[in-house]
Amino acid sequence: MTMPEIAAKAVPEDAYLLDVRELDEWRAGHAPEAVHIPLGDLQERVGELPADQPLYVVCRVGGRSAHAAMWLNHIGREAVNVDGGMQSWAAAGRPMVSETGEPPFVA
Structure with a gap:
């Protein structure tokens, strides 16, 4: 099964x-409208995600989000991996915010 992927600039x-990074990574910098559910919590929290629209899944470089997107597609959700993760998001100049009061960055 091929997993759908999209370039960060094309999201x-x-x-x-859906941002599946750990809390410290999330706090350092994330997309303003992203929803944070760490990969380790995804199976128990999948019910919080909308079932009627595609989910764009992001992590730091694309590995964890690829696992999450594969699992979500496996259970019948429509999920797309953001290729290159938040590193590509930042490099593409997409908006970012932090939870720390400091300028956002990809941890």
Whole structure:
């Protein structure tokens, strides 16, 4: 099964963006509208995700999000991996915020 992937610069503005990184990575910098569910919590929290729209899944470089997207597709959700993760997101100049009061960065 091929997993759908998309370049960070091509993620639609109104996409449901799921960030599966750890809390310290999230706090350092994330997309403003992203929803944070660490990969380790995803199976127990999958019910929090909308079932009626594609989920764009992101991590730091794309490995964890690829695992999450594969699992989500396996259980019948429509999930797309953001290729290159938040590193590509930042490099593409996409908006970022932090939870620390410091300028956002990809940890």
